[in-house]
Amino acid sequence: MPATPKEDFQKTLADSRLQLAIYSSTRRLMDHRAAVVAPEALSDYQELRTRANQIKSHTIDHLDHYLTELESNVTAHGGRVVFCRDSGDVTEFLVGLAKERNARRIVKSKSMVTEEIHFNDALEKNNLEVVETDLGEYIMQLAGERPYHIVAPALHKTRQDVAALFTEKLGVEREEVIEEQTKIARRVLRQKFLSADIGVSGANFLVADSGAVVLVENEGNARLSTSTPKIHVAVAGIEKLIPRAQDLAVFLNLLGRSATGQPLTVYTSFLSGPRREGEIDGPDEFYLVLVDNGRTRLLADPEKRQSLFCIRCGACLNHCPVYRKIGGHNYPWVYSGPIGAIITPQFHGVAQDPWLPFASSLCGACAEVCPVKIEIPKLLLKLRAEVTAAKQSTGQGGLERSGFRAWAWLMSHPKIYLSLASMGSRFRGMIPKIGPLRSWASQREVPKLAPRSFHKLWAERKRATGKTS
Amino acid sequence: MTAREQILSDIRGALGRTETSAAAPLPAPMLRFPNMDIGVAVSLFRQKLEKLNGKTMLVPSRAHVVEFLRPLLEGKRAVAANSPFVAACGITQMPGVQSGITDRDALRDACASADLGITSVDYALAETGSFVMLSSADNARLISLLPPAHIAVFPRSRILANLDELLSMLPRPADQTSSLVLITGPSRTADIEQILVRGVHGPGEVYAVIVEDE
Numbered sequence: 001m002p003a004t005p006k007e008d009f010q011k012t013l014a015d016s017r018l019q020l021a022i023y024s025s026t027r028r029l030m031d032h033r034a035a036v037v038a039p040e041a042l043s044d045y046q047e048l049r050t051r052a053n054q055i056k057s058h059t060i061d062h063l064d065h066y067l068t069e070l071e072s073n074v075t076a077h078g079g080r081v082v083f084c085r086d087s088g089d090v091t092e093f094l095v096g097l098a099k100e101r102n103a104r105r106i107v108k109s110k111s112m113v114t115e116e117i118h119f120n121d122a123l124e125k126n127n128l129e130v131v132e133t134d135l136g137e138y139i140m141q142l143a144g145e146r147p148y149h150i151v152a153p154a155l156h157k158t159r160q161d162v163a164a165l166f167t168e169k170l171g172v173e174r175e176e177v178i179e180e181q182t183k184i185a186r187r188v189l190r191q192k193f194l195s196a197d198i199g200v201s202g203a204n205f206l207v208a209d210s211g212a213v214v215l216v217e218n219e220g221n222a223r224l225s226t227s228t229p230k231i232h233v234a235v236a237g238i239e240k241l242i243p244r245a246q247d248l249a250v251f252l253n254l255l256g257r258s259a260t261g262q263p264l265t266v267y268t269s270f271l272s273g274p275r276r277e278g279e280i281d282g283p284d285e286f287y288l289v290l291v292d293n294g295r296t297r298l299l300a301d302p303e304k305r306q307s308l309f310c311i312r313c314g315a316c317l318n319h320c321p322v323y324r325k326i327g328g329h330n331y332p333w334v335y336s337g338p339i340g341a342i343i344t345p346q347f348h349g350v351a352q353d354p355w356l357p358f359a360s361s362l363c364g365a366c367a368e369v370c371p372v373k374i375e376i377p378k379l380l381l382k383l384r385a386e387v388t389a390a391k392q393s394t395g396q397g398g399l400e401r402s403g404f405r406a407w408a409w410l411m412s413h414p415k416i417y418l419s420l421a422s423m424g425s426r427f428r429g430m431i432p433k434i435g436p437l438r439s440w441a442s443q444r445e446v447p448k449l450a451p452r453s454f455h456k457l458w459a460e461r462k463r464a465t466g467k468t469s
Numbered sequence: 470m471t472a473r474e475q476i477l478s479d480i481r482g483a484l485g486r487t488e489t490s491a492a493a494p495l496p497a498p499m500l501r502f503p504n505m506d507i508g509v510a511v512s513l514f515r516q517k518l519e520k521l522n523g524k525t526m527l528v529p530s531r532a533h534v535v536e537f538l539r540p541l542l543e544g545k546r547a548v549a550a551n552s553p554f555v556a557a558c559g560i561t562q563m564p565g566v567q568s569g570i571t572d573r574d575a576l577r578d579a580c581a582s583a584d585l586g587i588t589s590v591d592y593a594l595a596e597t598g599s600f601v602m603l604s605s606a607d608n609a610r611l612i613s614l615l616p617p618a619h620i621a622v623f624p625r626s627r628i629l630a631n632l633d634e635l636l637s638m639l640p641r642p643a644d645q646t647s648s649l650v651l652i653t654g655p656s657r658t659a660d661i662e663q664i665l666v667r668g669v670h671g672p673g674e675v676y677a678v679i680v681e682d683e
Binding site: 021024025028044047048051054055058061062063064065066067068073077083084085089133134135136139152153154155157158159162178179181182185186189190194207209210211212218219220221223224227228238243244245246247248249250252253260262263264265266267268269270271272273274275276278279280281282286290292296297299300 | 471472473475476477479480481482483484489490491492493495496498499500501551570571572573576577581594596597599604605606609610611614615632633636637639640641642643644646647648649650651652653654655656657658659660661662663664666668669670671672
């Protein structure tokens with residue numbers, strides 16, 4: 001197995017407070033989900049998953065068709081679609097728009113694609129103020145960290161951490177009561193909402209037949225970001241498409257349940273274009289920024305393409321024995337957990353973090369809970385094969401290969417094998433402390449070799465009883 | 470090549486074609502909803518919303534709405550939506566209630582300093598305890614969002630079974646409005662230590678006043 005950033009992992013594993021935070025948060029999310037997808041709560045859950053998979057598969061297979069349909073419907077409702085290849089395109093568009101409209105302050109609701117393209121940094125470098133408004137994301141922004149979890153960004157922070165952060169960054173008196181901390185954030189962010197020039201949102205779904213953006217949230221910050229400022233810019237990956245508004249019946253029934261165990265989240269907004277004639281409030285201008293940033297590369301492989309079905313519910317993280325030990329920040333990119341382990345190598349190339357597809361026990365829990373039925377373990381195996389093939393083509397991995405060759409030879413030469421085994425039992429206890437097994441053994445109970453092997457005992461028994469078999 | 474052309478051509482290339490072809494038809498949408506008796510719908514709606522810490526009350530008719538609201542409005546400042554039903558219930562005549570605002574900035578300022586926002590709803594969903602609100606001249610977005618409490622007053626006949634039934638009635642909501650929102654209970658967060666706190670950005674208190682005779 002390729003080298004891993006072991007020291008970082010070990011730091012996380014040794015931090016008992018952090019271990020408890022990850023364990024109990026993911027446990028709670030698992031329990032909440034289990035209660036609302038149980039047959040007595042949702043009898044057609046499995047059928048919904050199958051449907052969601054079919055719809056996503058169909059949409060991704062016709063992505064160009066649905067993107068142009070989406071574009072013409074957004075335009076028909078008075079909005080504008082802006083296609084962006086990468087971070088540079090997005091920054092250029094937003095900085096240009098802000099300049100034209102003399103805008104300075106941007107309020108922003110949660111969006112994973114903007115994390116991907118380092119949106120905030122890029123705009124701040126251009127003298128724009130960008131304020132995250134989801135409470136967890138706001139805490140992360142103040143701390144200068146990236147989200148720890150797709151749906152619970154500040155999962156690893158305690159109330160004491162937040163108290164220290166608010167005192168340091170907001171100049172408020174130390175406050176450790178969570179309700180009061182929430183009030184502080186409400187007060188500070190309310191002023192930002194009311195004075196913002198542009199509201200930026202993500203999109204949970206893009207609806208082709210309606211030219212609409214669907215936003216799912218619990219706090220109300222996405223509604224505020226898209227209703228208070230005069231300009232709304234939605235930034236979304238091109239894969240967020242679904243064909244019809246009526247398909248939301250399938251996806252909304254799955255998303256909240258899988259993410260937080262809610263049949264519906266508190267707010268679901270279905271937004272299409274700027275405010276219409278007669279409507280009292282809402283934005284005057286609406287832009288939908290569609291971001292590629294590597295997604296078209298993922299499309300080329302008919303099997304791995306399904307990685308683009310993901311609706312970012314985070315259920316695979318909560319159920320993953322690896323995520324639950326190493327947490328979110330040990331993954332190399334903004335997407336963590338099993339879904340991160342399959343999409344990161346596809347965005348960055350398998351060579352960049354070759355250990356990533358191996359960071360799985362292949363237990364299959366992720367695939368079992370995925371609401372859109374992405375075959376994560378299968379894709380992990382495929383990526384492992386790619387990592388190995390890439391290493392062989394560059395002449396790496398020689399030790400592993402000769403190791404297995406030696407093993408094969410040994411297994412076909414029983415006499416030599418037996419004599420080595422009896423030697424091994426004499427030096428037992430020493431083996432794991434040296435050599436390549438050392439780190440494996442440091443976290444595990446090493447099986448003890450018996451002082452006398454089964455072969456020997458059997459031979460002795462035969463001699464003693466005189467029986468032939 | 471523009472970004473648009475490049476992205477579309479990259480997609481076609483990856484999918485192995487040179488021209489965008491029309492998508493094969495999808496199976497009909499999966500929409501399932503029970504034919505729910507209105508009495509059952511009302512009690513299910515109340516049960517679901519109250520489980521989320523919303524409060525519900527049944528009033529016999531429009532004429533009784535004001536007397537039920539009076540204690541809630543005591544000493545408070547409220548902004549009411551311009552919807553005919555809200556006016557017909559006599560709410561706009563109550564002391565402390567501001568209504569009839571049609572200017573965006575004036576509405577925003579009124580909502581930002583109000584204690585209560587009072588609206589009607591276009592529909593409600595029994596299985597989830599949700600309000601369904603379409604933005605229009607009658608229904609601004611911010612009245613149900615900026616004040617710390619939201620009161621929705623509506624006839625019981627607007628309660629549907631669930632989201633699927635709503636989508637069967639409104640197959641393309643964008644044809645009617647720039648904003649359709651489902652509101653399911655008070656605003657909440659669990660972002661610090663997974664402890665549930667209500668009223669983080671939106672209203673922390675939500676009331677449903679259901680008029681029984683229509």
